[in-house]
Amino acid sequence: MQREQVQNALAELIDEESGRPFLEAGLIRDVMVNESYVALTLLLHSEESGQEDNYRAKLKEILGKIGVPDVHVRFKVITKQEKDEIASGGGATTPKTARIPAAKQALAPIASPDSGVQFLAIASGKGGVGKSTVTVNLASALHRAGKRVGIIDADIYGFSIPRMLGIEEVRQTDKNNLVPIERYGMHIISTGFFVSEHNPVIWRGPMLGKMLNTFLNEVKWPELDYMIIDLPPGTGDVALDVNRRIPQCSEIIVTTPHATASGVATRAGAMAIQTEHRILGVVENMSYYEDELGKKHYLFGRSGGIQLAERLQTELLAQIPIDTLENEQEDPDFSTSIYKPDTKNGSIYSDLAQQVIKQLDA
Template sequence: MLSGKVISVNSGKGGVGKSTVSANLAVSLSEMGKAVALIDFDIYGSSIPSMMNISNGPKSINNKIIPVESHGIKIMSMGFIVKNNDPVVWRGPMLGKVINQFINEVIWGDLDYVIIDMPPGTGDVAMDVNRMVPNSHQILVTTPHPTSSHVAERAGKMAFQNKHQFLGIVENMSFFQPPDYDTKYYIFGKGGSEQLASKLGTELIARLPIIAPNETDFEPSIYKKGNLLYDKYKDLATKVDDSIA
């Protein structure tokens, strides 16, 4: 069973940074001394194992699963179950089973926070997770582009219909500022996230710039000290912790 407060990182839109936000928020909360679990519910497109450079899978004991640990975080992902990066070809009923297994058949222990990396879209997986994990705090991730916030609005409404509450909007890929330059380039435009926040009656809780990855890094998606995004995720984790407390 899951204990702790559930934070669902959602968007509806693909490729806006849900997994990146989930993983870095989980790491920041863990560095604050919190007991954190990270569940990658992107069944068809799991990316947490590769983002966190995890090559080992979970073990089991007495028919229960022991989650994989990285950065002090307990992690479950479909990526641990499917071998050789093979595509998942399951239909509806199997999805519900694996979601239930991740919630009820994993030895999670005592947790402060459970971060859920949601899949894109508002299909079967999103519906099942919304239903099977009640009372979550929703973070909606969007770029500033109006098309992105328009899609995120649907995921937000779906969560709201399932009685989840909004924690706020994270605007990712807000702008690009070349190192040593003052000019910010608003590559995906401006304004979509403010519009989304006002439509859903919530607020913008982070604005995260575009920063090119360090290709030689062992985990290029997990931002390290010295990277501006590391500080931004620290601020986000503090805000989230204060707001939920």
Template sequence: MITTEQVLDALRKVQDPELHKSIVELNMVRNILVQGWSVSLEIILTIQGCPLKAKIQQDVEEAIQGLGASEVHISFGSMTDEERAALTAALRKDSTTTNGMPAMLQEDSGVTFITITSGKGGVGKSTVSVNLAIALAGLGKRVGLIDADIYGFSVPAMMGITESPTMIDKMAIPVESHGVKVISMGFFAGNNAPVMWRGPMLNKWIRNFLAQTHWGELDYVLLDLPPGTGDVAIDVAAMIPQAKEIIVTTPQATASFVATRAGSMALHTKHEILGVVENMAYYEDPDGTKKYLLGKGGGDRLADTLQTQVIARIPFAQPEENMQTSVYDEDSILGEIYSSLAEEIDYRLMGSSER
């Protein structure tokens, strides 16, 4: 005979796949009825039309069948406005301090921030951000990626993300793709509409991405910044003074020269520069011959000027790679380069200790 207590204990191990909290803890389990080896219950979803309803149903059925149940009957409802408001308040309490600041900005939060920037557009900064985030997740790290390039958001398209974040009241649940939690202005600007904002509004959105998003526990947060030294870069520097910085350039002299300004700003704001990534460094023919289509030396010149080092030289993708998205297969040449870069960064920042 199965008991109600056994059902509850089994369901404590079932998590809401977006909030990553037990459905029992979230008070989503209601009206359990046990009749012999048949179990009926109601699952109250956070919102109507929950996109992961089928996943929750499967996990609940498997947990109860693990007790020996021969029949599991599940009905679904959704939280009331009051219940949803209470849940949002609890989530916000987890993610903010008493003065309303994002909790992850606290020095003891355990979160390491890495900003990825460049002097100009078109150097592959967002591609580096996406693939580095995925490579860090491939190491078993808990990674969030903020597409902070408010004007030129491209991360969702690059990662092949077609869904939008679930909104619980005004709290966003980031979309998870390739093991990375993602938030972007691209989710909120309908039909690829342009964003025409100035400083205060930009600052508000970056802060919302940190405080009004339920990130859960993270090891790294990567921010794909707009190129240059505009409002967003200045606000992020002030908001996250402990951030580490990666500067992306191409071998072109002009690109590296312009990137110097972004690097100088990092030094001025006391951000630690992790190094320079030289993207589109060369093209490798099938016979192994390297062709330097954009010239040579830009990354080295930038690194010398900023008194840092080139931490990766990333070649052009081969024609058969990168057909659908900007995510490179981990077994490809580019995927291996990003994996090596992630390992180096993680070792430098975390040492050999596990978090």
């Protein structure tokens, strides 16, 4: 199923209030095209509450004409701000919310301070602390909060974002420019789109810098509010390049409660301080396991995150317990690596997203 076919078919669904197609008006979001189904979010006006079944049937009819066997529709009530933008002509709404890339979108220097994009790097001192898990769950929580989010998987040697989000496509291009792959409302680019998953990446400093430059300057990014960068662990070439190329980038340092992980993470935080990157705070992952009786078991020690925050003179933003992910493989809304908002960890990530928004949008 081609994305362009889906886009053309969706143009038949007209918003009665604005008189424009839902897609053009920015009322259709998060379009996910799969061989077996299409998933999307439809924004409804408050007075249309109760008409979800009608719209679902209409979308199935429209997409059924082009051979889509199944359609998953999520509904959300439009906010007053979004409604006002549409009423005024939708100048800011269409590119802001439409998730199918425009055919002639021009490249812009996304890393420029004038781009309006807030950059946030997720760093750690060592691997295995759940840095990528924090990346995808924070990005997902920001998306749920109404933000337009991109992810750069800058962990060149140990890329894991594609597998975590179930992305199997190869890289996409549009007029010789790279196009990020959209998944769960987020726009992602990764080294994993360029090399086989099981082949080692044997590059040295100059090649690493070239790849980061490609991600920043040769990718046709849509309009974004936040760009989350999943850094490789430690203080190597990629982290140095991010500090040099994106001086306005903020950072969150991820650790486990274990003293070794916390101690090593101090170096990553010290690097951010030396390069004048703003540290928003520390996230302590795998803080404890809570059994069925509510008793907490501290499997990796205690207080590592608190001690790290004190050493870096910042705050502990979240302590995330060990918990299971019970998402179904075919759930169109969530990856098997993303916690749903109604779970304990999902709620913690939602709170973390609000803290990030408060700090970055201040």
